[in-house]
Amino acid sequence: QVQVVQSGAEVKKPGASVKVSCKVPGYSITEFSIHWVRQAPGKGLEWMGGFDAVNSKTVYSQRLEGRVTMTEDTSTDTAYMELSSLRSDDTAVYYCILDIPFDYWGLGTLVTVSS
């Protein structure tokens, strides 16, 4: 059974960066196209970016362009989502998703931005 395992909750100050990790035990991370979606408390779902398998490149939401970076470390089979210049409205649960298609979601990582 495919599982998506994400890193634990984080508390950050405004202006800092956060890096959330995502692993799929038993699988190479390169087998999947990874996407990230976030959900602010009590709000809906927002797509942040992901791997475009057709064009073999990572695509980001323009709303977050310049602040978000999605990477993979093939030596540890880990995907990362790093968000910089954090603001209070970045407080959200961040989900890692396997695009096969969007059928496997992690449990989410709560990132709280507070001074």
Add this chain to the structure above:
Amino acid sequence: DIVMTQTPLSLPVTPGEPASISCRSSQSLLDSDDGYTHLDWFLQKPGQSPQLLIYMGSFRASGVPDRFSGSGSGTDFTLKISRVEAEDVGVYYCMQRREFPFTFGPGTTVDLK
């Protein structure tokens, strides 16, 4: 960006009765290259991660009960539950993946009457 709207935003349901949710996109979600409609439906049960119900407009995801069905084309889509069960409560989202950025509808909250 493609804008997704859903109606209703709140839907009280009676177990055993049918229910339906509409989703509309600001542009057609039909990809003429592959012939597929790039519209997915998700259910987020209370306290859980969203789960895929329907992909490509009408294909049920693995393990999804057959009481769920998706239909529609172009810009208008419908998710139907033939007979609602208590476990179906939660927030339903449609999402377009016709083009980047992928965009979600605002969600429809389904709860029991």
